[in-house]
Amino acid sequence: MTNEEVWKALETVKDPEIHSISIVELGMVEQVDVRDEAVSVCLLPTFLGCPALDIIRTRVEEAVKQAGASAVTVEFLRHPPWTSDRISEAGRERLKQFGIAPPPRQMPSGAWQVECPYCGAERTIMENLFGPTACRSIFYCKQCKNPFEAMKPVLISG
Amino acid sequence: MSEKHVDANGREALTELLFQLADDDFLLAYRGSEWLGLAPHIEEDIAFSSISQDTMGHAAMYYQLLEHLGCGSADELAHARPASARRNAVLLERANGPGHYLREPRYDWAFTVVRHYFYTQAKRVRLESLTKSSYAPLAEVAAKIQVELHYHLLHWHTWFVQLTNAPGEARTRMTKAIQDVAADFAGVLTLGAKGTDMVRCGLIDEEKVLTENTIAALAPAFAEVGLEWPMPFGMKHGNGRNGEHTPDLDEALATLSEVYRAVPHAIW
C-alpha cells in the first residue's frame, strides 16, 4: 500500500458532525506512515472535549483497512495544536455548502464579521459565540433573514 | 526534564501538579454540567454546556498524562478516587447553590459567573506558565488548551461586566458573590505543599508570580465596573491541595461516579 492510497482513503472519512467535509480538508491529518501493509495515521484533535473523536478513529481504521491495509493504528497527537487555518481552500467551500461560514483568517478580539453562506451578505450578526458543537458559533443574516453557523477561528495568538 | 530524567522528588511534584490541574477542571466542569437546562436562557444553556464539555476534555488530557506516568487509568483517576485524595481547590467543588439538581435547584447565577470568571483568568495565567514547563508533554497540552480558553474568557467576561453594571439587584448580588469567591480564591492560586519542588524542577512558575499575574488579569474588569478590589483572598473552606474538602465534594463524587461504580468496566 502506498502513502498516496492512504491519503485517498482518508479523504473519504467525513467529519461526523459536518458531512460535507473530510478530515483531510479539515487539516486533521498530520502524518501518515506505511510500513509493508501496516499503516499508522496521526491526527490532530480539533477541540479536546469533542465527542466525535472516537467515531473518527473508528472510521479511519475502517477506511484504511478497506483500501488494503492489514493493520491500522490511529493516534491523536497533542502537538502541534490544530488551528482553523489548517482547513484547505476546498474545505472552506465544503463548509459553505453545509451552511457553515468558514472561520476568519485572523484572530478577532471580540465578535467577528462573516459573510452569510447562503446569500453572501456581510450584514450578519453573532447571536451566540457557542453553537451546537464546540467548534461552531451561531449567526443571523439580516439580508436573507436566515440563521446560520460559523466555524470559530482557532489560532495561536501573538 | 524528559520523561526519563525525572528524579523521585520531581516525579512526585509532577504528579501532584497534574492532579491539581485535572481535579480543578474536572470538578468545575461537573458543577457547570449541573446547570444544563437551568441556565438563564437557551443561548446560555448551549454556551455553558459547550464550555463544560471543553473543560471536561481538558481534565481528561491531564488524567491521560497521569495514566502515561503509571498512576492508573484515566477513568479510574477521574471517578474512583475518594475526596481525601482529590487536589482541586475547594472553591471549585462548592455546590452551585441550595437545593438539588433534580429537586428545587435554587442555584446562584451570580456566584457561578464570578467563580467561572475568576477561575478562567487564573487558568489562563497558569496555562501561559505551563507552556514553558520543563515537562514537554505538559507544555504541549497547555498550548492546546490555551487556544480553546480564549472563548471561555470572552464569555465569562461579558457576563461579569454586564451583570455587575446592570441596575437593580444584579450589582448587589454580584458584589456579594465576589466577596464569597474571593474568600476561597487563594485555594485556586496555591500550589500546595509540593509547590517548591514544582518550581525547582521548572514545571511551573512560583505561586507568587502566578498570583500577581492573575490579579493583573482581573484588575481591568474591576476598573471597568467600578468596584473595589476584593483583596485579600482566603481559603475559608480549607486548602484542597492538601486534601481538605467540604461535604459538597462528597456529594458531587457520589453523584458523578454512580454509573462508574455500578459498572466499572462500561465503555464510555
Ligand SMILES: [Zn+2]
Ligand atoms: Zn444571507
